[in-house]
Amino acid sequence: MGDFAYDWIVHYLEHHRVWNESRSFKVVARNAASRPAHSVKKVDGPTDHPIPIYEPATAQSSSGYWMSIVRARKYPSFIAIHGLRAFTNLFARLHSSDKQVLADLIECAKQRYVEAGASRVTVHLTSTVHNLLPSLGAMTRDADAAHSERHWAKTVTKSRRALSTLILPSDIKEAILADAREFLDNEEWYKMTGIPHRRGRYGAPGTGKSSTVHAIAGELGLEIYFISLANPGIDDYTLAQLIGDTPARCILLIEDIDCAFPSRDDLDDDDDDEHQKKDHYRRAVVTAPPKSAVTLSGLLNVLDSVSSEEGRITFATTNHIANLDAALIRPGRMDVKIKYGLATTEQIEQVFKVFFPAVAAQDTDTAALARHAAAFAAAIPTETYSIAQIQGYLLTKKHDPAGALQGARAWLVAQQEERRALLDAKQQRRAEIARWQRGVDEAYMIYS
Numbered sequence: 001m002g003d004f005a006y007d008w009i010v011h012y013l014e015h016h017r018v019w020n021e022s023r024s025f026k027v028v029a030r031n032a033a034s035r036p037a038h039s040v041k042k043v044d045g046p047t048d049h050p051i052p053i054y055e056p057a058t059a060q061s062s063s064g065y066w067m068s069i070v071r072a073r074k075y076p077s078f079i080a081i082h083g084l085r086a087f088t089n090l091f092a093r094l095h096s097s098d099k100q101v102l103a104d105l106i107e108c109a110k111q112r113y114v115e116a117g118a119s120r121v122t123v124h125l126t127s128t129v130h131n132l133l134p135s136l137g138a139m140t141r142d143a144d145a146a147h148s149e150r151h152w153a154k155t156v157t158k159s160r161r162a163l164s165t166l167i168l169p170s171d172i173k174e175a176i177l178a179d180a181r182e183f184l185d186n187e188e189w190y191k192m193t194g195i196p197h198r199r200g201r202y203g204a205p206g207t208g209k210s211s212t213v214h215a216i217a218g219e220l221g222l223e224i225y226f227i228s229l230a231n232p233g234i235d236d237y238t239l240a241q242l243i244g245d246t247p248a249r250c251i252l253l254i255e256d257i258d259c260a261f262p263s264r265d266d267l268d269d270d271d272d273d274e275h276q277k278k279d280h281y282r283r284a285v286v287t288a289p290p291k292s293a294v295t296l297s298g299l300l301n302v303l304d305s306v307s308s309e310e311g312r313i314t315f316a317t318t319n320h321i322a323n324l325d326a327a328l329i330r331p332g333r334m335d336v337k338i339k340y341g342l343a344t345t346e347q348i349e350q351v352f353k354v355f356f357p358a359v360a361a362q363d364t365d366t367a368a369l370a371r372h373a374a375a376f377a378a379a380i381p382t383e384t385y386s387i388a389q390i391q392g393y394l395l396t397k398k399h400d401p402a403g404a405l406q407g408a409r410a411w412l413v414a415q416q417e418e419r420r421a422l423l424d425a426k427q428q429r430r431a432e433i434a435r436w437q438r439g440v441d442e443a444y445m446i447y448s
């Protein structure tokens with residue numbers, strides 16, 4: 001884990017169906033890792049998928065040499081308890097004394113891995129397993145094991161998303177891509193000047209911030225290393241370590257950076273009065289701890305440490321730019337900040353058209369579809385709903401553009417009711433905080 005050649009070699013071996021050709025193998029249940037070893041026999045329910053562990057398996061290297069592959073547990077099986085994954089090492093023994101054979105194999109495995117992912121985008125996620133391993137390190141006297149929970153653990157691949165499918169003002173879309181390309185084309189210059197490429201995206205949820213990063217990754221053929229500061233397993237130390245473990249030429253996506261700061265959710269939408277806002281913020285700072293174990297100084301250190309030297313692009317996203325400390329978003333630290341707004345009338349019309357392409361192809365009267373799209377866009381108030389919300393509604397009317405238009409009014413009413421209920425809940429929470437604050441003030445007066 002955290003070793004990129006591992007993924008390349010595993011992909012190479014899978015491609016060669018190494019595991020299928022082995023004659024001797026053991027079978028364990030996938031969730032055996034989360035149970036004491038003796039309970040493996042009592043496998044219950046269809047969710048227990050067996051994972052074969054084959055040994056020894058053999059494969060041919062790219063230059064025709066034989067190699068044997070052995071998979072071995074890193075720790076004894078009794079340690080595989082309560083959510084700990086069964087850490088395994090993969091040993092590939094190449095039957096040649098020529099080191100070049102090994103270098104060729106790794107190069108070939110890398111190329112195949114990259115080619116296989118050409119139509120996909122790979123996203124690397126972090127593992128949050130962390131409590132038991134420090135003691136495990138002590139048990140095994142393995143200093144490394146004490147920190148071995150902090151790694152890039154899983155990868156998921158997603159189909160590439162074309163930038164054209166993003167519904168954003170076209171100048172913004174083009175500017176975003178040109179900006180990323182410019183960085184990669186001028187790597188040398190960035191290296192010489194030491195200027196890093198860090199970009200911030202902010203705006204309401206569901207407006208396309210993450211989707212843009214995915215589209216750019218596909219367009220530039222880069223893998224994404226994704227960290228959410230809302231993840232409770234991430235603190236300053238793990239953040240620094242994870243970022244230190246990212247490879248050259250990748251996209252580092254740090255989501256929810258506002259989580260490193262006290263929450264100001266309560267005053268986002270409906271506090272017009274600046275004084276009132278400040279007062280609520282003061283109270284929110286007192287009452288609401290940050291949602292993340294990452295501190296501002298930890299985050300700044302980490303951002304400053306991501307240099308431009310190796311073609312890394314850093315994107316940070318937040319739903320609450322007002323919560324961020326000015327130090328974090330000052331020029332030089334976050335050079336370009338792009339706002340993602342709620343859907344405009346033009347965007348709503350575009351979503352509608354994108355949503356019913358099959359109908360458009362069959363429809364003899366495509367003009368009718370265009371009219372539906374325009375009428376739908378006119379019926380939805382501009383800059384009030386996110387594209388994700390509108391897509392959510394259109395999903396309920398798949399293949400039925402006329403129905404989508406007819407149902408728009410009822411959907412709006414339902415949305416407004418939902419909004420009102422949320423507002424009520426917010427106000428109730430504020431009243432509770434205010435009551436609590438009054439209690440604290442009174443107690444302070446009595447005892448001081």
Ligand SMILES: Nc1ncnc2c1ncn2[C@@H]1O[C@H](COP(=O)(O)OP(=O)(O)OP(=O)(O)O)[C@@H](O)[C@H]1O
Pocket residue numbers: 165166167168203204205206207208209210211212318319340387388391
């Ligand atoms: N501008 C857009 N163009 C196309 N699709 C969009 C757009 N905005 C949102 N979507 C769709 O809405 C869903 C959520 O989008 P996405 O995750 O990019 O939003 P986000 O702004 O990153 O949200 P969050 O702040 O909650 O992470 C996705 O399915 C995406 O396809």
